[in-house]
Amino acid sequence: MTVRIQTSAFDPGAETNAFLAESAGAGAAVTFTGLVRSRPDDPVETLTLESYPELAVNQIEAMIAEATARFGLLRATVIHRYGALPAGDPIVQVMTLAPHRQAAFEAAEFLMDYLKTDAPFWKKEATPEGERWVEAKHEDDAAKDRWRNND
């Protein structure tokens, strides 16, 4: 598994190609990229993420270990940025490799659901009206919890 917590930008396409280059005959790779959202009716100029990188590595390694055991992943990579990011910039990339597509899709979704609630990042949006902390959402807790309901 690979976990990278960084302030520098990354190229999602280059990361995907590097991940696929080591697929070693696996049947399915899923890559997800999360971007800084800004809509005309809710513009965001900058998203600043604060992090506790040492804890982030521990938390994300544990998530990947669980996803690997649960879905039979062959490999997984999570890249997560922090610092000040302009609208449209990639924030996070999750890549999963599995023998078949269902496991790769589900594991990517599992990892994203866990990142939302269990990875130590805190987001602050700068908008034309001022700055605001992004609050934790109940939907994100529910999205994570559904993986527990099947146990």
Added chain:
Amino acid sequence: MKILYFAMFRERLNRSEEEVDPPAEVKTVSDLIGWLRSRDEAAELAFEKPSLVRAAIDAKVVKPDALIANAQTVALFPPMTGG
């Protein structure tokens, strides 16, 4: 021990970390938050809703009843918003 503050807590307390030496009766994370609140008004306000305080000891997430006796670093932060 060292305490780390993140996000809204860091802003409200106007510091990202501090060294503290709590008395012996402060045994758990929850006790620690109560003791910090009793020391200054900014902390009293920052931690007024204990249900919204998350904690880690030495970079491992813990529950409020976790013991702090052997902790080198205790981190206090709001619910996480990663991804």
